[in-house]
Amino acid sequence: MAATAQGTPEINLELCTRCGDCVDACPSGALSMSAAGQLAFDAQRCAYCADCEDVCPVGAITLPFEIIIGHREQSGDGE
């Protein structure tokens, strides 16, 4: 499934100190830091595992979930 805006980590750039800990922690290489200290995020690579949330020293990253009741049929159509 293509990443949606909701399905991406919420990064508060005002809190972010550009320490790079999240870049090191990300197991799928979804986060990177440019030479100028600009944090970049690749939604296609993100597995939403929350490792970046765990490691961020200033709490700038959160990966919240919306919990919804689905409306799909129970028969299963193989998605």
Added chain:
Amino acid sequence: MALRPLHSARVGLCYNGRIITRAHHPPQEDADVERIASYLAQHPYFRHLGPPQITAVARLATLRTLLRGEILALEGEPCTTVYLLVEGRIRALKMSPQGREQVVRELWAPQPIYLVPALDGGPLPATTRAATRATLLGFPCDALVDLLAHEPSIAMRVLRELAARLRRFTSLIEDLSLRTVPERLAKLLIERAESPEPQRVTQQEMAIQLGTVREVVARSLAQFEGQGLIHVQRGTIEILDLDALHKLAYPDRV
């Protein structure tokens, strides 16, 4: 109510014309007092007070900021200060003899911290650590107790907070003693999905609410997904089989 201004912070703290504490309390800049007063004017405990009373309460408080990971206070220490969280999040932790850390509660603005030991005089019940950068207002315990003794309207609001907390803990005890983690998680998912005010929640927040750790929540979510109960996507947990989740969450109602 007669209210006289604070004469000197070096002498002690003064509310309603009385010196109520002589604890160490650094003199405050007027800018700090104004900032604290503007926050207190919005706070549920104090917003019913008039501006002169708010300013008097603001003079009792000191501002403290913490970076993520910084310790606010340690379990077992005597309680000298009650805090109100202005912004950020604080986690209350208990440590097992084996060194395992358990987050027992996550606190956010405008919640008070260490209200219970301030009132019962006992030691701090848990260690507190900043989960994010946090700003707090600290009130000397004796100043707060005196304030409550002389301001029943504030005391009533504090009592309501303590009553709500007692109710939450009673429910938590029931859950911890009678339900497994998957059962508690199923209940949480249903409650969140059916809430009239849906709020997004992180796995860590779920873990704290369930009295467990994030890894166990992640494992239980994967187990539910394997059973076809839910579908976890980035940013969304979709309940696929509400009936089965209900049976898991409330086995006694089946």
